[in-house]
Amino acid sequence: DIQMTQSPSSLSASVGDRVTITCRASQSISNYLNWYQQKPGKAPNLLIYAASSLQSGVPSRFSGSGSETDFTLTISSLQPEDFATYYCQQSYSTPYTFGQGTKLEIK
Amino acid sequence: QVQLVQSGGEVKKPGASVKVSCKASGYTFTRHGITWVRQAPGQGLEWMGWITTYNGYTNYPQKLQGRVTMTTDTSTSTTYMELRSLRSDDTAVYYCARVFSGSFGQFDFWGQGTPVTVSS
Numbered sequence: 001d002i003q004m005t006q007s008p009s010s011l012s013a014s015v016g017d018r019v020t021i022t023c024r025a026s027q028s029i030s031n032y033l034n035w036y037q038q039k040p041g042k043a044p045n046l047l048i049y050a051a052s053s054l055q056s057g058v059p060s061r062f063s064g065s066g067s068e069t070d071f072t073l074t075i076s077s078l079q080p081e082d083f084a085t086y087y088c089q090q091s092y093s094t095p096y097t098f099g100q101g102t103k104l105e106i107k
Numbered sequence: 108q109v110q111l112v113q114s115g116g117e118v119k120k121p122g123a124s125v126k127v128s129c130k131a132s133g134y135t136f137t138r139h140g141i142t143w144v145r146q147a148p149g150q151g152l153e154w155m156g157w158i159t160t161y162n163g164y165t166n167y168p169q170k171l172q173g174r175v176t177m178t179t180d181t182s183t184s185t186t187y188m189e190l191r192s193l194r195s196d197d198t199a200v201y202y203c204a205r206v207f208s209g210s211f212g213q214f215d216f217w218g219q220g221t222p223v224t225v226s227s
Contacts, residue, residue, distance in 0.1 A: 034213045043202050043220055049213035091212040095168035096154040
Protein backbone atom coordinates (compact mmCIF):
# COMPACT_ATOMS: atom_id res chain seq x y z
CA ASP A 1 0.00 0.00 0.00
CA ILE A 2 1.12 3.57 -0.66
CA GLN A 3 1.68 5.51 2.54
CA MET A 4 0.83 9.22 2.58
CA THR A 5 2.54 11.40 5.18
CA GLN A 6 1.46 14.97 5.84
CA SER A 7 3.35 17.64 7.68
CA PRO A 8 2.81 19.35 9.93
CA SER A 9 0.10 17.46 11.83
CA SER A 10 -1.14 20.74 13.23
CA LEU A 11 -0.53 24.36 12.47
CA SER A 12 -1.47 27.66 14.11
CA ALA A 13 -1.82 30.67 11.86
CA SER A 14 -3.53 34.05 11.65
CA VAL A 15 -6.05 35.48 9.23
CA GLY A 16 -4.15 36.81 6.22
CA ASP A 17 -1.19 34.44 6.62
CA ARG A 18 0.19 32.32 3.78
CA VAL A 19 0.15 28.67 4.75
CA THR A 20 1.72 25.60 3.16
CA ILE A 21 0.95 21.97 3.96
CA THR A 22 3.14 19.17 2.65
CA CYS A 23 2.22 15.64 1.62
CA ARG A 24 4.74 12.93 0.77
CA ALA A 25 3.98 9.60 -0.89
CA SER A 26 5.96 6.44 -0.13
CA GLN A 27 6.37 5.83 -3.88
CA SER A 28 5.80 7.77 -7.06
CA ILE A 29 2.14 8.57 -7.73
CA SER A 30 2.69 10.88 -10.72
CA ASN A 31 0.09 13.64 -10.16
CA TYR A 32 -2.68 11.40 -8.78
CA LEU A 33 -3.01 13.51 -5.66
CA ASN A 34 -6.13 15.16 -4.26
CA TRP A 35 -6.68 17.56 -1.37
CA TYR A 36 -9.78 17.76 0.83
CA GLN A 37 -10.92 20.16 3.54
CA GLN A 38 -13.02 18.91 6.43
CA LYS A 39 -14.77 21.00 9.06
CA PRO A 40 -15.99 19.50 12.36
CA GLY A 41 -19.10 17.38 11.95
CA LYS A 42 -19.11 17.78 8.17
CA ALA A 43 -18.16 15.63 5.20
CA PRO A 44 -14.85 16.33 3.46
CA ASN A 45 -14.89 18.76 0.56
CA LEU A 46 -12.70 18.41 -2.54
CA LEU A 47 -10.36 21.38 -3.04
CA ILE A 48 -7.68 20.26 -5.50
CA TYR A 49 -7.44 17.25 -7.81
CA ALA A 50 -4.66 15.99 -10.05
CA ALA A 51 -2.17 17.77 -7.75
CA SER A 52 -2.84 21.27 -9.07
CA SER A 53 -6.34 21.53 -10.59
CA LEU A 54 -8.75 23.70 -8.63
CA GLN A 55 -12.15 22.10 -8.10
CA SER A 56 -15.06 24.17 -9.38
CA GLY A 57 -16.34 26.62 -6.79
CA VAL A 58 -13.20 26.55 -4.64
CA PRO A 59 -11.64 29.99 -3.98
CA SER A 60 -8.50 30.80 -5.92
CA ARG A 61 -6.50 31.38 -2.72
CA PHE A 62 -6.14 27.58 -2.64
CA SER A 63 -3.47 26.09 -4.88
CA GLY A 64 -1.64 22.79 -5.20
CA SER A 65 1.67 21.75 -6.68
CA GLY A 66 4.03 18.82 -6.90
CA SER A 67 4.49 15.50 -8.64
CA GLU A 68 5.90 12.02 -8.09
CA THR A 69 6.30 11.88 -4.30
CA ASP A 70 6.20 15.45 -2.98
CA PHE A 71 3.18 17.72 -2.98
CA THR A 72 2.05 20.96 -1.36
CA LEU A 73 -1.22 22.71 -0.65
CA THR A 74 -0.94 26.46 -0.27
CA ILE A 75 -3.50 28.92 1.04
CA SER A 76 -2.33 32.35 -0.06
CA SER A 77 -4.21 34.48 2.47
CA LEU A 78 -6.04 32.66 5.25
CA GLN A 79 -9.69 33.51 5.78
CA PRO A 80 -11.68 32.71 8.94
CA GLU A 81 -13.58 29.94 7.15
CA ASP A 82 -10.32 28.14 6.23
CA PHE A 83 -9.67 26.89 9.76
CA ALA A 84 -10.28 23.18 9.32
CA THR A 85 -8.49 19.86 8.83
CA TYR A 86 -6.87 19.13 5.48
CA TYR A 87 -6.22 15.70 3.99
CA CYS A 88 -4.24 14.59 0.98
CA GLN A 89 -5.26 11.39 -0.83
CA GLN A 90 -3.62 9.35 -3.58
CA SER A 91 -5.77 7.94 -6.39
CA TYR A 92 -2.87 6.33 -8.25
CA SER A 93 -3.53 2.78 -7.10
CA THR A 94 -5.85 0.92 -4.82
CA PRO A 95 -6.16 0.81 -1.91
CA TYR A 96 -6.57 4.55 -2.11
CA THR A 97 -4.97 6.10 0.95
CA PHE A 98 -5.20 9.37 2.83
CA GLY A 99 -2.68 11.32 4.79
CA GLN A 100 -3.25 11.55 8.53
CA GLY A 101 -4.54 15.10 8.27
CA THR A 102 -3.29 18.60 9.13
CA LYS A 103 -5.36 20.59 11.60
CA LEU A 104 -5.19 24.30 10.89
CA GLU A 105 -6.02 26.38 13.96
CA ILE A 106 -6.36 30.06 14.68
CA LYS A 107 -3.35 31.64 16.38
CA GLN B 108 -27.52 19.95 -8.29
CA VAL B 109 -25.63 16.82 -7.35
CA GLN B 110 -26.76 15.33 -4.05
CA LEU B 111 -25.92 12.15 -2.18
CA VAL B 112 -28.33 11.42 0.67
CA GLN B 113 -27.46 8.68 3.12
CA SER B 114 -29.61 6.65 5.46
CA GLY B 115 -29.79 7.41 9.16
CA GLY B 116 -27.57 6.45 12.07
CA GLU B 117 -27.38 2.88 13.35
CA VAL B 118 -26.55 1.17 16.63
CA LYS B 119 -25.47 -2.44 16.33
CA LYS B 120 -24.15 -5.17 18.60
CA PRO B 121 -20.80 -6.84 17.98
CA GLY B 122 -21.10 -9.60 15.39
CA ALA B 123 -24.10 -8.02 13.67
CA SER B 124 -24.26 -6.48 10.20
CA VAL B 125 -25.13 -3.00 9.03
CA LYS B 126 -26.33 -1.83 5.62
CA VAL B 127 -26.07 1.86 4.74
CA SER B 128 -27.69 3.40 1.68
CA CYS B 129 -26.64 6.34 -0.47
CA LYS B 130 -29.19 7.81 -2.90
CA ALA B 131 -27.81 9.94 -5.72
CA SER B 132 -29.60 12.69 -7.64
CA GLY B 133 -28.80 15.57 -9.96
CA TYR B 134 -26.65 13.66 -12.46
CA THR B 135 -26.67 10.53 -14.63
CA PHE B 136 -26.10 7.85 -12.01
CA THR B 137 -24.28 5.34 -14.20
CA ARG B 138 -21.68 7.82 -15.44
CA HIS B 139 -19.75 7.97 -12.17
CA GLY B 140 -18.71 5.46 -9.53
CA ILE B 141 -19.43 5.57 -5.81
CA THR B 142 -16.87 5.12 -3.08
CA TRP B 143 -17.19 4.67 0.68
CA VAL B 144 -14.93 6.27 3.28
CA ARG B 145 -15.19 5.96 7.04
CA GLN B 146 -13.91 8.04 9.93
CA ALA B 147 -13.58 6.68 13.46
CA PRO B 148 -14.13 9.20 16.28
CA GLY B 149 -11.30 11.73 16.33
CA GLN B 150 -9.43 9.89 13.59
CA GLY B 151 -8.59 10.33 9.93
CA LEU B 152 -10.22 9.06 6.76
CA GLU B 153 -10.15 5.41 5.69
CA TRP B 154 -11.05 4.25 2.17
CA MET B 155 -13.42 1.26 2.16
CA GLY B 156 -13.72 0.53 -1.54
CA TRP B 157 -15.66 1.60 -4.59
CA ILE B 158 -18.23 0.35 -7.06
CA THR B 159 -18.77 1.19 -10.71
CA THR B 160 -22.45 1.97 -11.01
CA TYR B 161 -22.93 0.86 -14.63
CA ASN B 162 -21.83 -2.76 -14.13
CA GLY B 163 -21.40 -3.28 -10.37
CA TYR B 164 -17.65 -3.94 -10.46
CA THR B 165 -16.18 -3.58 -6.98
CA ASN B 166 -12.74 -2.99 -5.51
CA TYR B 167 -12.16 -3.45 -1.78
CA PRO B 168 -9.03 -3.07 0.34
CA GLN B 169 -7.59 -6.32 1.63
CA LYS B 170 -8.27 -5.22 5.20
CA LEU B 171 -12.04 -5.39 4.59
CA GLN B 172 -12.20 -8.24 2.05
CA GLY B 173 -14.81 -10.76 3.12
CA ARG B 174 -16.61 -8.35 5.45
CA VAL B 175 -17.77 -5.59 3.11
CA THR B 176 -20.11 -5.72 0.13
CA MET B 177 -21.12 -2.79 -2.06
CA THR B 178 -24.10 -3.03 -4.40
CA THR B 179 -26.01 -0.68 -6.61
CA ASP B 180 -29.61 -0.35 -7.77
CA THR B 181 -29.71 1.67 -10.97
CA SER B 182 -33.53 1.85 -10.92
CA THR B 183 -33.39 4.03 -7.80
CA SER B 184 -29.87 5.50 -8.20
CA THR B 185 -28.97 4.03 -4.84
CA THR B 186 -25.77 2.41 -3.65
CA TYR B 187 -25.54 0.20 -0.58
CA MET B 188 -22.62 -0.68 1.67
CA GLU B 189 -22.98 -3.70 3.95
CA LEU B 190 -20.42 -4.44 6.66
CA ARG B 191 -20.64 -7.77 8.49
CA SER B 192 -19.20 -9.23 11.68
CA LEU B 193 -19.11 -5.80 13.27
CA ARG B 194 -16.53 -5.03 15.95
CA SER B 195 -16.18 -2.08 18.28
CA ASP B 196 -13.49 -0.58 16.08
CA ASP B 197 -16.02 -0.34 13.22
CA THR B 198 -17.66 2.49 15.16
CA ALA B 199 -17.33 5.42 12.79
CA VAL B 200 -19.10 7.86 10.52
CA TYR B 201 -19.52 6.27 7.09
CA TYR B 202 -19.52 8.50 4.03
CA CYS B 203 -20.37 7.77 0.42
CA ALA B 204 -18.86 9.96 -2.28
CA ARG B 205 -19.07 10.21 -6.04
CA VAL B 206 -15.97 9.13 -7.93
CA PHE B 207 -15.64 11.52 -10.85
CA SER B 208 -15.27 9.51 -14.05
CA GLY B 209 -12.29 11.44 -15.39
CA SER B 210 -8.72 10.19 -15.25
CA PHE B 211 -7.96 11.02 -11.64
CA GLY B 212 -10.84 9.43 -9.75
CA GLN B 213 -11.31 12.27 -7.32
CA PHE B 214 -14.19 12.18 -4.83
CA ASP B 215 -16.07 15.31 -5.87
CA PHE B 216 -19.41 15.11 -4.03
CA TRP B 217 -20.06 13.56 -0.63
CA GLY B 218 -23.03 12.34 1.36
CA GLN B 219 -23.78 13.80 4.77
CA GLY B 220 -22.41 10.78 6.64
CA THR B 221 -24.05 7.96 8.59
CA PRO B 222 -22.86 7.33 12.17
CA VAL B 223 -22.62 3.67 13.08
CA THR B 224 -22.06 2.69 16.69
CA VAL B 225 -21.05 -0.86 17.59
CA SER B 226 -21.61 -1.57 21.24
CA SER B 227 -22.81 -4.41 23.42
